Amino acid sequence: MVALLTELAALESPTDDPQATGRVLDRLTWELGRTSCTVRRLRGRESAGFLVAHPAPRVRRKPLQLLVGHCDTVWPVGTQREMPVQVVEDQIRGPGVFDMKGGLVQMIFALRALRELRCDPPATPVVLINSDEETGSADSRRTTVRLAQRAARAFVLEPAYGTSGKLKTSRKAVGEFEVVIRGRAAHAGLSPGEGTSAVLELSHQIQRLFAMNNPAQGISVNVGTIDGGVGPNVVAPEVRARVDVRVRTLADAARVESAIRALEPVDPKTSIHVSGSFGHPPLEPVPRNRTLWEQARSLGRQIGIDLEEAAVGGASDGNIISQYTATLDGLGAVGDGAHAPHEYVLASKLSERAALVALLLAAPLRVNEDRP
Numbered sequence: 001m002v003a004l005l006t007e008l009a010a011l012e013s014p015t016d017d018p019q020a021t022g023r024v025l026d027r028l029t030w031e032l033g034r035t036s037c038t039v040r041r042l043r044g045r046e047s048a049g050f051l052v053a054h055p056a057p058r059v060r061r062k063p064l065q066l067l068v069g070h071c072d073t074v075w076p077v078g079t080q081r082e083m084p085v086q087v088v089e090d091q092i093r094g095p096g097v098f099d100m101k102g103g104l105v106q107m108i109f110a111l112r113a114l115r116e117l118r119c120d121p122p123a124t125p126v127v128l129i130n131s132d133e134e135t136g137s138a139d140s141r142r143t144t145v146r147l148a149q150r151a152a153r154a155f156v157l158e159p160a161y162g163t164s165g166k167l168k169t170s171r172k173a174v175g176e177f178e179v180v181i182r183g184r185a186a187h188a189g190l191s192p193g194e195g196t197s198a199v200l201e202l203s204h205q206i207q208r209l210f211a212m213n214n215p216a217q218g219i220s221v222n223v224g225t226i227d228g229g230v231g232p233n234v235v236a237p238e239v240r241a242r243v244d245v246r247v248r249t250l251a252d253a254a255r256v257e258s259a260i261r262a263l264e265p266v267d268p269k270t271s272i273h274v275s276g277s278f279g280h281p282p283l284e285p286v287p288r289n290r291t292l293w294e295q296a297r298s299l300g301r302q303i304g305i306d307l308e309e310a311a312v313g314g315a316s317d318g319n320i321i322s323q324y325t326a327t328l329d330g331l332g333a334v335g336d337g338a339h340a341p342h343e344y345v346l347a348s349k350l351s352e353r354a355a356l357v358a359l360l361l362a363a364p365l366r367v368n369e370d371r372p
Contacts, residue, residue, distance in 0.1 A: 001105050001350045002092060004031070008071075008101040009085045009094040013048075013131070015072040021048035021131045024071045028104065028129060035111045037127065044139035047072070047132035052143065054126045055115065063123035063365065066147055066154035066325075067111075067357075068317050069104050069332070070133030074339050083341055091335075091344040102345040103157030103332025104129065109350075110357035121361045123152050130317070136279055137317055144317055148324035152365050153292055155357060156318040156329040159338060161310040165349060168330030169293050170311035171283035171319050172218065173253045175245035177260055177276035179205060184269065185230065185237035195235025198228060201270040202239050205263055209243060212259060218248040219256060220313070245278070246313050253278045280315035281323055288326040291366050296328055299359040305352060326366075331357055 008028075013021040025048055029039045032053045039053040054064075075083070075095035085094030092102070111125060128147060130140035137144065148154060161168055181202045186195025212221040221243065228239025243260070247253050261274050283289070293309060300307040310330070318329035334353060337343035 005105045009097045012077045015134045018048040047139045050130035050140040063152040064126045065123040066151045067127045069157040072131045093344045097345045098335040098343045099338040106354040109354040113358045148321040151325045153326040154321045157332040158316045159332045160330045165334035166308045166310035169309040172246040172313045173282040174280040174315040175278035177243040180240045180273040182271045186235040188233045196269040198239040199236040204266040220246045280319040283319045283322040292326045292328045
């Protein structure tokens with residue numbers, strides 16, 4: 001497992017470099033083929049595309065269960081010159097090892113274990129590995145939704161939370177909005193009174209946006225970037241702000257989005273234009289997801305793992321999948337440093353987490369009556 005992870009990490013795979021990322025998909029295609037899987041490689045419009053695989057032969061009309069991951073990283077090609085892939089005692093270090101190539105290795109070895117033990121799972125494992133997750137999964141989302149709608153359950157091999165390896169049973173919805181303020185330009189020295197400052201109006205609206213924060217309720221609203229104006233000697237005719245919003249529930253998403261779209265100008269000579277939406281719904285602890293978590297916790301005890309759960313603010317493809325079927329996230333590698341220079345995976349945890357995934361795939365299906 002360590003050898004495969006270091007090999008995958010050495011193949012640098014930033015989302016915006018389809019040629020580089022394609023080499024990882026090639027390697028994964030070969031590895032899944034070795035695990036007696038039939039693999040389809042689908043092209044992406046902007047990305048390197050994605051893989052859909054299942055053990056061969058596939059039994060018709062048998063339920064399916066999803067194994068989900070991504071091979072793209074946030075690290076540009078060349079990062080390894082400063083952040084080399086290396087094994088130091090129990091740590092496997094390097095760009096992408098934790099988020100989330102370690103999870104892909106665990107996925108492959110779980111499937112290999114089922115094959116070698118001649119275990120016939122109650123639902124056919126279907127693997128979905130994309131190469132555009134870090135930028136929102138635009139190319140792969142349609143296929144993700146289609147498979148999720150057919151799946152009895154889904155296991156997401158994103159990294160576990162914290163060095164104790166907590167599974168992720170709740171993720172926030174993520175919204176991105178742009179607020180554009182339009183005023184009227186004028187010379188700031190000769191005729192400032194003839195202008196209407198979009199910058200001044202935005203300063204009022206920023207206060208309103210930050211007032212929407214409610215940490216106790218899990219609502220965060222952040223104005224992250226501001227851009228606009230012409231120059232210091234011009235009353236700004238237009239300015240725009242990018243806003244990140246995170247909430248725990250669909251109800252809160254609807255309410256906060258409505259409040260952002262309802263912003264009214266303080267100065268009636270300005271206008272406000274809002275665009276954007278929630279690109280990722282929340283992964284909520286609904287009954288079917290709780291059932292899957294309890295099943296995982298019970299199976300973990302059988303192999304000596306005392307699993308814990310966590311609610312996190314970041315989104316994954318699990319947010320999308322959970323709208324359609326029972327979903328459990330954070331089944332990937334145990335380590336730390338996602339998107340950070342100290343990124344690493346604990347080698348000693350790889351095999352036990354792969355065993356947990358294999359047990360989950362082999363576990364009986366539970367009645368799923370909670371579909372939306």
